[in-house]
Amino acid sequence: xxxxxxxxxxxxxxxxxxxxxxxxxxxxxxxxxxxxxxxxxxxxxxxxxxxxxxxxxxxxxxxxxxxxxxxxxxxxxxxxxxxxxxxxxxxxxxxxxxxxxxxxxxxxxxxxxxxxxxxxxxxxxxxxxxxxxxxxxxxxxxxxxxxxxxxxxxxxxxxxxxxxxxxxxxxxxxxxxxxxx
Amino acid sequence: xxxxxxxxxxxxxxxxxxxxxxxxxxxxxxxxxxxxxxxxxxxxxxxxxxxxxxxxxxxxxxxxxxxxxxxxxxxxxxxxxxxxxxxxxxxxxxxxxxxxxxxxxxxxxxxxxxxxxxxxxxxxxxxxxxxxxxxxxxxxxxxxxxxxxxxxxxxxxxxxxxxxxxxxxxxxxxxxxxxxxxxxxxxxx
Numbered sequence: 042x043x044x045x046x047x048x049x050x051x052x053x054x055x056x057x058x059x060x061x062x063x064x065x066x067x068x069x070x071x072x073x074x075x076x077x078x079x080x081x082x083x084x085x086x087x088x089x090x091x092x093x094x095x096x097x098x099x100x101x102x103x104x105x106x107x108x109x110x111x112x113x114x115x116x117x118x119x120x121x122x123x124x125x126x127x128x129x130x131x132x133x134x135x136x137x138x139x140x141x142x143x144x145x146x147x148x149x150x151x152x153x154x155x156x157x158x159x160x161x162x163x164x165x166x167x168x169x170x171x172x173x174x175x176x177x178x179x180x181x182x183x184x185x186x187x188x189x190x191x192x193x194x195x196x197x198x199x200x201x202x203x204x205x206x207x208x209x210x211x212x213x214x215x216x217x218x219x220x221x222x
Numbered sequence: 223x224x225x226x227x228x229x230x231x232x233x234x235x236x237x238x239x240x241x242x243x244x245x246x247x248x249x250x251x252x253x254x255x256x257x258x259x260x261x262x263x264x265x266x267x268x269x270x271x272x273x274x275x276x277x278x279x280x281x282x283x284x285x286x287x288x289x290x291x292x293x294x295x296x297x298x299x300x301x302x303x304x305x306x307x308x309x310x311x312x313x314x315x316x317x318x319x320x321x322x323x324x325x326x327x328x329x330x331x332x333x334x335x336x337x338x339x340x341x342x343x344x345x346x347x348x349x350x351x352x353x354x355x356x357x358x359x360x361x362x363x364x365x366x367x368x369x370x371x372x373x374x375x376x377x378x379x380x381x382x383x384x385x386x387x388x389x390x391x392x393x394x395x396x397x398x399x400x401x402x403x404x405x406x407x408x409x410x411x
Contacts, residue, residue, distance in 0.1 A: 078304075085260035094346040131253075157346060162337065171332065173268040174349055 079132045083108060086126050088174055092119040095161075096153050098178045098189045099123055099140060106134035113141045113180050115153075149181045152210050156186060159204040166201070177201060177218065184212030191221045249307040254278060258308075261301040263349060267294045271328050273353040273364040274298045274315060281309035287364075288316045288355045324356045330383045331361055338379055341372075352376060352393065362390040370398035 080103055087099050097114040108127050114120050124138040143149070156179045161170040169176055169192070178189040186205055192198050202216040249257070255278060262274055272294055274287040283302050289295055295315040302311050318324070331354045336345045344352055344367070355362040361380060367373045373395045380389055 082257075082260060085263050086256075088263050088349055089259060091347070091351075093348045095348055096346060097348070154342075161345070167329070167332075170336065171269045171271060171350075173270065173272070174264050175347075178348070 079103060079130070082130055083127055083133070086130060087123060090119060090122050090126060092116055092122055095157060095175050095178050096180065098180050101127070106132060107137065108133050108135070109137040109139060111139045113143050113182065115143050117142050143180075143182050146183070148184060148210055152181045152184065152186060152208055153179055155208040155210075156181070156205045159208055160201055163204060166197075166204075169197075179205070184210060185215070186211055186213070187215040188218045191219050193220070195220055251278070254281070254305070254307045257305045258283065258302060261305050262298060265294055265297045265301060267291055267297065270332065270350050270353050271356070273355050273362075275364075276302070281307055282312070283308050283310070284312045284314060286314050288318050288357065288362075290318050292317055318355070318357055321358065323359065327359065327361065327387060328354060328356045331356065331380050334379045334383045335376055340375060341379070343368075344372075359387045360390070361387055362392055364392050366394050366396060368396055370395045 083101055083103065097119055099110060099112040099114065102109045110123055110127065120140045120142055123140060124136050127133055128136050160166050160177055176190045176192060180187040180189055188201055188205065192201060198218045198220055201218060205214055258276055272289040274285060274289065277284040285298055285302060295313060295317060298315060299311055299313045302308060335341050335352055344350065351365045352367065353364040355364060361384065363376060363380065367376060373393045376393060377391045
């Protein structure tokens with residue numbers, strides 16, 4: 042009997058660790074419950090990267106404890122910083138970094154600046170420019186411009202598109218802006 | 223002898239369990255600061271004309287700053303309350319009084335910084351780091367700039383459009399202002 046008590050005293054504390062390793066249904070459920078917080082943490086951690094500009098667009102997909110980073114950035118530093126930052130988040134065990142670094146191009150840079158001024162320099166878009174996170178992103182690659190992000194109305198979506206059409210040097214424009222709050 | 227061994231094993235395994243649990247439940251100051259910064263970065267309705275920051279003492283958070291809309295004050299408190307490791311929140315965020323004269327001044331100050339080519343690297347940032355607080359004609363610059371030179375230039379640019387209004391410069395320079403760096407962890411960006 043004493044042996045049994047000693048054995049239980051020894052084994053009982055180890056039980057939760059074993060459970061954690063084997064991930065039974067209850068803990069998997071807990072992980073699923075935590076996912077919305079982790080999603081938000083990942084999103085906000087990316088936003089706080091100081092290198093992140095309106096000319097970059099980073100997306101992510103969270104599956105369990107694995108995060109897949111995608112999108113396009115203008116600087117290699119940002120690509121690396123994004124991976125490092127997400128790796129350090131509690132709840133993330135693996136990061137697959139598929140962010141593309143856009144090729145350096147003087148013409149693309151000129152298009153970026155002109156498109157930025159066309160949208161964010163327009164008084165009609167000042168409310169967007171003043172937001173704590175600028176909602177319209179301008180991605181340029183080989184003369185092709187893509188608008189990413191979210192605007193408040195269909196009219197603003199169309200207006201942003203028309204604004205960038207006047208930018209010189211453009212090869213093509215794609216409007217991926219979504220309407221939402 | 224066996225009993226002693228078993229007893230020691232039991233005690234050590236309990237100790238490992240308890241220390242592991244406490245290590246997971248109590249975040250470090252750096253972790254908690256990061257979590258708070260992340261919670262506050264993307265508040266609905268938060269603009270460069272608002273500024274929310276925090277003081278952190280033993281898991282207790284004091285929210286301070288100025289915002290245009292009461293909803294932002296509430297959102298900030300809710301966001302911070304949901305951060306693991308926060309034990310209490312005191313919300314001392316002030317609501318700025320509505321004023322068309324202040325609104326006009328905000329636009330002028332915004333333009334003096336973000337439309338100035340020498341601040342283009344700040345203008346294109348996804349999260350603008352210079353915040354402009356205007357209250358009854360008094361302008362306060364909050365946030366972070368790269369260095370003391372940028373801080374000086376921002377202050378100069380704003381002074382050019384003030385026309386009698388007063389200016390307080392609370393900008394934190396990341397370099398060339400070394401004595402302020404320890405405060406960085408206590409401020410949201």
